[in-house]
Amino acid sequence: MEKHCISCNKEVTNDFIKFKCPSCGKDMNRCIDCRETSTPYKCACGFEGP
Numbered sequence: 950m951e952k953h954c955i956s957c958n959k960e961v962t963n964d965f966i967k968f969k970c971p972s973c974g975k976d977m978n979r980c981i982d983c984r985e986t987s988t989p990y991k992c993a994c995g996f997e998g999p
């Protein structure tokens with residue numbers, strides 16, 4: 950199953966962080982690039998965070 954970065958929507962394979970939305974608990978993936986640059990993300994539930 951393909952995973953995509955929540956911030957930049959790039960396909961991620963090995964170099965990504967998995968975390969849960971603080972608001973709804975949904976699993977999200979974020980690539981290393983976006984993690985290091987604290988790129989904003991927006992969850993499907995509407996939560997936005999760094």
Ligand SMILES: [Zn+2]
Nearest residue numbers: 954957980983
């Ligand atoms: Zn990214």
Ligand SMILES: [Zn+2]
Nearest residue numbers: 970973992994
């Ligand atoms: Zn959420």
